Amino acid sequence: MKAGSRVLGAVRALALATLMAVGSVGAAVIASTVTANAAVVSVIEVRGNARVDANTVRGNITIEPGKSFDNSDIDASIKRLFATGLFSDVQITRRGSTLVVTVDENLIINQVVFNGNKKLKDRQLEAVVQAKSLGPYNETIIEYDVEAIKEAYDRIGRGEAEVSTQVVSLPNGRVNVAFNINEGGRTKIESINFVGNQAYPNGRLKEVISTKQSNFLSFLTRKDLYDPAKLRADEEELRRFYYNRGYADFRIISSTADVDPATGNWIITFTLDEGERYQFGDIQVDSTVPGIDVERMRRLIESRSGAVYSAEKVEDSIVAMSEAAAGEGYPFADITPRGNRNFANRTIDVTYLIDQGQRAYIERIEIRGNTRTSDYVIRREFDLAEGDAYNRVLVQEAKKRLEALGYFEAVNVTTSPGTEPDRVILFVDVKDQSTGEFSIGAGYSTGGGGATAEIALSERNFLGRGQYLKIAVGGSVDTRNYTLSFTEPYFLGYRLAAGFDIGRNTDSSQEGYNTTTTYGTLRVTAPITDSLSTKLAYTYSVEEYDQDGSFFLPPSPPIQQALDQSPWTTSAISWALIYNTIDDRSLPREGIVASVETTYAGLGGDADYVSITGKASYFHTLSDSQDIIGQLAIGGGYIAPTGDNLRVFDQFYIGGETIRGFESQGIGPRDYNGDALGGTTYFNATAEVGFPLPLLPRDFGVRGAFFADAATLYGSDLDLSWATSPGDVEGIDMAWRASVGASLIWASPFGPLRFDFGFPILKEDYDKTQIFRFGTSARF
Structure with a gap:
């Protein structure tokens, strides 16, 4: 037993010694590793x-x-x-x-050159490549630059462009880099097709998207360029189009862009599933936030039971209720619509749920991607600032305003967590686009003046400050017009559009005298609501008359008196109230635009009168599928002296601009020479139906219209004591005129043009008629 115990003790001692040895070695290894990993050099x-x-x-x-x-x-x-x-x-x-x-x-780039490029200038290509003079040469960068150049050519419709590189070695580790470009031909959009659409024809849907099929004017409009990002935007436009017209289940199954092997052009196809069309059912508001006035919120709802379902109406309701809740002291209120489909009667019940949203504040707003537009131009479109309560609805409204400016190709607003749990960072990513415009306008009047033309240069985002500047020169054989306009949309940091207009007009079309008018206007427009605004303006003008002695007959006393008073100065202030809900200024389909304006002339100067004018136009789509649009318009005005009698040239004059089928100044009181004397009172009305022309592609932008006009101009505040014979003055009493006709309207690359053919059906013997008139298309 003792021997066994000694053996066991020896084994234990040996094991303990072994463990101590291993531990010593491990410690030494660890110490060595630490020494290697934590070193010091001199x-x-x-x-x-x-x-x-x-x-x-x-x-x-x-x-x-x-x-x-x-x-x-x-x-x-x-x-x-x-x-x-x-x-x-x-x-x-x-x-x-x-x-x-x-x-x-790395090698250093001595020079970067581009060879073979004509459609894109060197400065445009320099902006997209990373290789720069005196920068490092890197093959990865060069490969990236080749692709970037190809993408730049893709954006101008030259997807077949080929790019190769050539590197020339120089002494001292330097190289020259050349990008050799074969621009190839221009790739067109051969066709745009829609599959699965039943409610709306292809032509109507083509008007919704921004990508257009190639035609003989595409080299001017450049709207027929295939761009994947543009195609994604077109998808969104189609969704909004259907969602706002009751098709809540609409979806895009696919959108493809394929190259036709025979022509090398693009064929774009949208495959759609329209689904059923719904109406609004029961509309309710439910709130879990104590203190919220539910009844007030219900009155703000834009969607109405029985109306065609519209996602836009739901969005507008959310915006209105969110702003009202914030005004009541609940900036974090979160309003969510909950829809319940009734498939049997095809209605959607909508309940707006008002909950207390997560409390979050904006830590900062970061602007990215703007190479031209100043940061403050973007920031001022937000009704939110750093430190304010975060409200997703107000953020979306700011995004819409930025898109509506027309300064950017794309706007994207995203959020990211801030440095604290209740902080968020807003990232606003934008891409600047060209905002300058060179336009040529033209018109023709058979009643005097003949052909007219205007050349204009305008810039909507002057110097990246969001300001509007326009310089225009125009005229005809007998007239000359010069105009300079400037607008600052945020005057003194407020949402006030302030600006000025200065100009000079000369007119030698009248028999016996020439007219030169020089004027200047200061104006400011302030929004009251999203659709209502007010405008205040001051105008000072000087009219000079040069009598050339070529009168066939002596002018009547009112005209001669006005000519003798040359120069005539007018110092006037005006105030206007403007209501505008139209959906598209270039081609309104729904909405009202109306205004009333009063003017007082008498703040110094020679003129002394007060006038009031008003006009309103109502647009409504008569057939959504066929894109037939109806318009009703009315107008009127009255002017009265605040001192002595009116001057003849201060009275109202109307004609072909108001009632087609008549010359300019073609109706109203006249003297024995047939010269217009103007009137103190006028009324006018128009009914029009516009439609796309059959057999013509919608991409041409040509539409037709049938119209009926009516107008009257009467009354006079002139001294007519000289008129002793029955034929001395005619048309003082009220008499209605009417005309019917047809129009051809073209959204041309040179600006909107309109060709009117009017036929008087009710007129006076002394009126001056004109069947054909050619000018700009806007009539509201």
């Missing part, structure tokens, strides 16, 4: 550099002499040196107390 030596200064290398590493470092510092230093783009290889080793940094320098 010198940093740079090798392999020829052009880059050694201190530049040392300044881009995290290791310093006399301070400990480990492997993570070496990795970080290597990454920082590679990130400079100056080196193709970097190695860092330690030799005793010296840290050796060995580098292989």
Whole structure:
């Protein structure tokens, strides 16, 4: 037993000794590793550099002499040196107390040139490539630049462009880089097809999207360029179109862009599932927030039971209720619509749920991507600022306003968590687009003046400040017009559109005298609501008359008196109230635009009168599928002196601009020479139906219209004591005129044009008629 115990004791002692030995070795290994990973050097030596200064290398590493470092510092230093783009290889080793940094320098680009490019200028290509003169040469960068150049040509419809590179070596590690470009032919959009659509024909849907089929004017409009991002935007436009017309289940199954092997052009196909059309059912408001006035919220709802379902109406309701809740002291109220479909009667019940949303504040708003537009131009469209309560509805409204400016190709607003749990960061990503415009307008009047033309230069985002500037020159054989207009949309930091107009007009079309008018206007427009605004303006003008003695008959006393009073000055202030809910200014389909304006002339100057005018136009789609649009318009005005009698040229004049089928100044009181004397009172009305022309592609932008006009101009505040014979003055009493006709309307690349053919069906013997008139298309 003792021998066994001794053996066992010996074994235990041997095991303990072995464990102690292993532990000693492990400790030594660990100590050695720690020493290797946490080292200190006294010198940093740079090798392999020829052009880059050694201190530049040392300044881009995290290791310093006399301070400990480990492997993570070496990795970080290597990454920082590679990130400079100056080196193709970097190695860092330690030799005793010296840290050796060995580098292989990249070649330096001496010059970047582009060969074969005509459609895109050098400066445009320089903006898309990363390779720059005196920058590092890197094959990865060059490969990226080749693709970037091809993408630039894609955006102008030249998807077949080929790009190759040529590198020429120079002394001292420098190279010249040449991009050799074969621009190829222009790739067109051969056809745009829709599959699965039953409610709306292809032509109507083509008007919804911004991508257009190629035609003989596409080289001017550039709307027939295939762009994947543009196609995604078109998908969204189609969704909004259907969602706002009752098709709540609408979906796009696919959208494809294929190249026709025979022509090399694009064929775009949208495959749709329209679904059923719904109406609004029961509309309710349910709130879990104490203090919210539910009845007031219900009155703000835009959607109405029985009306065709519209996602836009739901959005407008949410915006109105969110703003009201914030005004009542609940900025975090979250309003969510909940829809319940009734498939049997095809209705959607909507309940607006008002809950207390998560409390979050805006830490900062970060603007990205704007290369031209100033940050403050973007920030001022937000009704939110840093430190305010975050409200997703107000953020979406700001996004819509930014898109409506027309300054950007794309606007995207996203959020990211801030530095605290209740903080968010708003990222506003935009892409600037061209906002300058060169336009040529033309018109023709058979009643005087003949052909007219106007050349205009305008800039909607002047110097990236969001300001509007326009310079226009126009005229005809007998007239000359010069205009300069400027508008600051946020005057003094408020949402006030302030600006000025100055101009000079000359007219020698009248028999016996020439007229020169020089004027200046100061104006400011202030929004009251989204659809209602008010405008205040001051105008000072000087009218000069030059009698050339060529009267066939002596002018009547009112005209001669006005000519003798040359020059005539007018100092007037005007106030207007404007209501506008139309959906599209270029082609309104729904909505009302109305205004009433009163003017007082008498703040100095020679003129002394007060006038009031008003007009209103109502647009309504008569057939959504066939895109037939109806319009009703009315107008009227009255002017009265505040001193002596009115001057003849201060009275109202109307004609072909108001009632087609008549000359300018074609109706109303006249003297024995047939010269218009104007009137103190006028009324007018129009009914019109517009429609797309059959057999013509919608992409041409040509529409037709049938119209009926009526108008009257009567009354006079002139001194007519000289009129002793029955034929001296005619048309003082009220008499209605009427006309019917047809129009051809063209949204041309040179601006909107309209060709009117009017036929008077009710007129006076002394009226002056005109069947054909040619001018701009806007009539509201």
